[in-house]
Amino acid sequence: AKLEAAFAPEALEVIDDSEKHRGHGGWREGGETHFHVVMRSKAFNGKSRLEAQRAINHVLAEELTGPVHALTMDVKGLD
Template structure:
């Protein structure tokens, strides 16, 4: 199964997001650390979920990191996150 599919499945199960966008930015990092042929090494995540209400940026990122610990320890080199609760700009 592609890494992106695994990430999306885990995030949907853990956070039931209103919106989830996962962008593979690997090609932009060609030649940099962690890059490998075939992509799926560098991602940008944009997600809106009620589970983030009342949490600060660091708590939200820690929650995502915990859910994706296996992927972040293996095939994923970098994950940029834009995490919001519903109604936040």
């Protein structure tokens, strides 16, 4: 919901990759520790990959300082 509100994406997929990291640092039973975000949004038009990732990290700051251990991203604009 936060990503949709902030970026109005044309496409958004959030994948829980936690099970792939079983036994690694930050992993815990029940998952929801490692995520991969795929997003396409006009909000990223003209932005570098780093700028887009920083914007997402800002929106998800609460989650990233709490339950989420790792977040990987594939984000692009629509231009």
